[in-house]
Amino acid sequence: EKKSTLKEVVKKTEMMDSKKFQNISIMLHKMPEIDDIKKGLDILDEDILSRDCLEALKAQIPTEEEEDMFVSKIDEKMSKNEEWEKPELYYKMIHEYNSAIFRKRAETWLFSLDWNEMVSNIVKPLTKLTTAICSVIDSQSLPYVMGVLLGF
Secondary structure (H helix, E strand, C coil): CCCCCCCCCCCCCCCCCHHHHHHHHHHHHCCCCHHHHHHHHHHCCCCCCCHHHHHHHHHCCCCHHHHHHHHHCHHHHHHCCCCCCHHHHHHHHHHHHCHHHHHHHHHHHHHHHHHHHHHHHHHHHHHHHHHHHHHHHHCCCHHHHHHHHHCC
């Protein structure tokens, strides 16, 4: 007599698309822990989150549909007492943070990181423009030349 053993297969709650899950897993592999990500974003600490990390995090913020799907399955996951995996913890952190605020905070921080470079890019052209305007205003011969050209 052979005893057949029936293994109970518990289907894991799919909180997000498998491709998205894999992409976030890869991203998080190169990142600090989830709690450190939140702390870094809260205090805008470049020692915790580098510019590259911040851009990667911003790129993986869930869409409204993805977040709705995730939120709809939280109770199911909790009732099965399943362990949370890193990509799920990332989505959970964003949901608790509020995804719109998370996105705005990341975008604002990225903008502030770019600020000095943007300013330095426009200082030279603005200086040239200011010099040209001052030259036109201070010119004593320009009104006579313009008068001759315009026929006054």
